[in-house]
Amino acid sequence: MAEYTVRNGIMVGLNSTRRGSFGVKDGKLINADTLPAAPSINLQGVSYVYPALINTHDHLRGNYLPRVGPNYSKYYLNWLPWDNDLKASRCYAERTKALDIDKGYLLSAYKTLFSGVVTVNDHFPHKLNGDILPTLPIRAIQNYAIAHECSSYDLKWGGDINEEHTIACTNNWPFITHLAEGFDDESMNAIPMLEERGVLDNHCLFVHCIGLSDEDIQKCAAAGVSLSWCGASNMFMFNTTCKIKKFIDAGLNVTIGTDSSHTGAINLLEEIKYDRELYRAMYGEDLNPSMIFRMVTANAAKALWMETQTGRLDAGKNADILILRAKHENAYENLVTASSTDIEFLSIEGRPLWGEERFLSLLDGKLPDNFTRLTVGGRKMFVIGDPLALYQHIRRATNFKKVLDFLPFEPDDQDC
Ligand SMILES: [Fe+2]
Structure with missing residues (x-):
């Protein structure tokens, strides 16, 4: 397992930044001074x-473009008519033709890592998905209990709500479910129903929560519930989103999810x-970038019951590292305005996933066997696996120059 140090970077914490270094050993973050002879890079x-x-929310089987949504701006009552529209769409037929399930998951893994995400x-x-998730280069979590949604018409993806919640409690896992993704009577009554069944607690990670009332939000806050806010998907399907400011002000553990690219933004960045622009439009004020940073790191780790493993740059935690070029003096502003082309390096448990070629110095200067060289935004990069071949496969299968915006490179422009 790779051992190396990264020196002289600007380390970003929840409330402050500091000039510093870190070491990586056995996949964990350690003090750089304990590895004086390890390969090193200086970030200057x-x-x-x-x-x-x-x-905190994606569907890795369903990342393809374009989006599929309501016709003639007739927004949906709930998710169900969208699901019917998706299955009947040309996009869905094209996706099915271009990608088998394994390739679809691999494509989603690249959507994930090209946005600086390693946990999803x-x-x-x-x-x-149980056999596929362990094969992916990123960490698609496997320790979760699930309901598709808590309604009589949901897709029955997990067991009974109480059974799944018990699994979550027994194992210290999250219980994850879409909730109130719409405005029908059941969506609007979701929290009282869950309260009655005795499953409203800090294992719950609720996705969407559009129809929740002020009273529902207070109950969720008191119970320690987490929220996955998917603003772009909500606006696309319903032309509204949850009362996000009330969730934040109530003290809920708020995180951000993309949903699949069939409805959401192309990636987390x-x-x-x-979501920042949406918040500004809804409330006439800025959502603090440091709060957004927290939502996609420490809050998300807490929601997934992974706080001891990831989400912060503390010694002993996984060396899950994202390095961005500095374009703003404020580190949080730098993150919330970043794009895929600003990423300099990304690792999971110390293993590089992609980065500028200068970071190969951490791997004795050699490109590992299962990596590919790639030009991204004019920079020479290396990346795990071969997304170039996957992109070319999709173009051959569709028989036209298909563009997938979450892949930040043009296959025909690659000279490596
Ligand atoms: Fe979803």
């Missing part, structure tokens, strides 16, 4: 070091930008 004080980002929740039942 001009790059920010963040914990790698966490996306694939909202899908274990029996359908773009979701962050969209």
Whole structure:
């Protein structure tokens, strides 16, 4: 396992930044001074070091473009008619033709890592993703209990709500469910129903929560519930989102999810930008960038019951590292305005996933066997696996020059 040090970066914490260094050993963050002879890179004080980002809601089987949504701006009552529209769409047929399930998941892994994310929740039942998730280069969490949604018409992805919640409590896992993704009677009554069943507590990670009332929000806050806010998907399907400011002011553990690219933003970095603008439009004030940073790192780790493993740059935690070029004096502003092309380096448990070629010095200067060289935004990069071949496969299968915006490179422009 790789051992190395990264020196002279600007280390970003929840409330402050500091000039500093870190070491990586056995996949964990350690003091750089304990590895004086390890391979090293000096960031010269001009790059920010963040914990790698966490996306609390995606569907890794369903990342393709374009988006599929309501016709003629007739927004949906709930998610169900959208699901019917998706299955009947040309996009869905094209996706099915271009990608088998394994390739679809791999494509989603690249959507994930090209946005600085190494931890993601694939909202899908274990029996359908259990064999695939461990094969991905990123960390699609496997320790979760699930309901598709808590309604009589949901897709029955998990067991009974109480059974799944018990699994979460027994194992210290999250219980993750779409909730109130719409405005029908059941969506509007979701919290009283869960309260009555005795499953409203800090294991709950609720996705969407559009129809929740002020009273519902207070109950969720008191119970220690986490929220996955998917602003772009909500606006696309319903032309509204949850009362996000009330969730934050009530003290809920708020995180951000992309949903799949069939409805959401193309990736988490773009979701962050969209949600910040949405908040400004809704409330006439800025959502503090340091709060957004917290939502996609420490808050998300807490929601997934992974606080001891990831979400902060503390010694002993996983070396899940995101390094961005410094374009703003404020580190949090730098993150919330960043794009894929600003990423200099990304690692999971110390293993590089992609980065500028200068970071190969951490790997004795050699490109590992299972990596590919890639030009991204004019910079020479290396990346795990071969997304170039995957992109070319999609273009051959679709028989036209398909563009997927979450892949930040043009296959025809690659000279490596
Ligand atoms: Fe979803």
